Amino acid sequence: HxxxxxxxxxxxxxxxxxxxxxxxxxxxxxxxxxxxxxxxxxxxxxxxxxxxxxxxxxxxxxxxxxxxxxxxxxxxxxxxxxxxxxxxxxxxxxxxxxxxxxxxxxxxxxxxxxxxxxxERQYVVHAYTDRPIYRPGQMVYFKSIVRRLTEAGYQIYGNSDVEIKVTDARGNEIYRQTLKSWQRNRRWEVISLRPRFRVASRIMPHLKLKNTKSRSTKSK
Incomplete structure (x- = not known):
């Protein structure tokens, strides 16, 4: 060509x-x-x-x-x-x-x-789950680390509201809550999956930082 x-x-x-x-x-x-x-x-x-x-x-x-x-x-x-x-x-x-x-x-x-x-990336979010795949009735443990990019480098985005939404592989919302970020690593949050939850489905956390235009997600 x-x-x-x-x-x-x-x-x-x-x-x-x-x-x-x-x-x-x-x-x-x-x-x-x-x-x-x-x-x-x-x-x-x-x-x-x-x-x-x-x-x-x-x-x-x-x-x-x-x-x-x-x-x-x-x-x-x-x-x-x-x-x-x-x-x-x-x-x-x-x-x-x-x-x-x-x-x-x-x-x-x-x-x-x-x-x-x-x-656009003023914020970086790392979202972790305790395993890659879940089955109906299992407990999901996850946590996230939010950092903000400043002139001096990355800083912890602490003491601020973060809206967390979790979806399955089909995009169905299974969890939504607004939590307060800590200055240090946050404890594990827990979700109890419904008995009819799709078998062997992946969990996708999505985080939205309050009072900003940033919407970030990075799953591991």
Missing amino acids: ETGAYLIEAFNDKLMAHTAVVISPLGMITKSSAFARSELIFVCNKMTGEPVAGVTLRLIQQRKEQAVVITDKNGLAYFEKKPVNPSEIEEEYGSSSLILGQKGNDFVLSDPYYYYAGE
């Missing part, structure tokens, strides 16, 4: 889906600073690993072009990001960014999902 950016569509009488596909010898690696205030980009040939100079890179935020840079002889370029006014952030797009690169007919995209958490 010729290099370029392509749109693939699949549809029938009632449904339609589409996705973008880029065929290119170019590869991109991005590195964001703390709070994603700046970004270092390296563009190379995916087959040889050699740096590629002269690639035009465009930084897109909120569907708008914010900056344009060109890679140097080492394949490097640097973006200094402008702060985004929270009142102007569209919920559908968040404050995440996308980098588009082009040299001639060759294109390259930064993965919009790869560092999305780096854009």
Whole structure:
């Protein structure tokens, strides 16, 4: 296939889906600073690993072009990001960014999902269960650790309200409660599964931090 950016569509009488596909010898690696205030980009040939100079890179935020840079002889370029006014952030797009690169007919995209958490992640949540699979009537033990990213690094998110919702593998809610986070590791919380609970189902904890726009989950 010729290099370029392509749109693939699949549809029938009632449904339609589409996705973008880029065929290119170019590869991109991005590195964001703390709070994603700046970004270092390296563009190379995916087959040889050699740096590629002269690639035009465009930084897109909120569907708008914010900056344009060109890679140097080492394949490097640097973006200094402008702060985004929270009142102007569209919920559908968040404050995440996308980098588009082009040299001639060759294109390259930064993965919009790869560092999305780096854009919005002010909080990190680790949720633990005592086992991966449960059967009807069993007791579920779980606990969570919430940390907040600050200028000085991560800090414990203590003495604050955290809404906890637990669902099974089908998305059915089996537990919801608002608990107070502690400065130290919290004790294990307990859920008693119903006798008709789906056999061998996984438990998925979801945590929402009160008075913030952050909603995080990370199950182990």
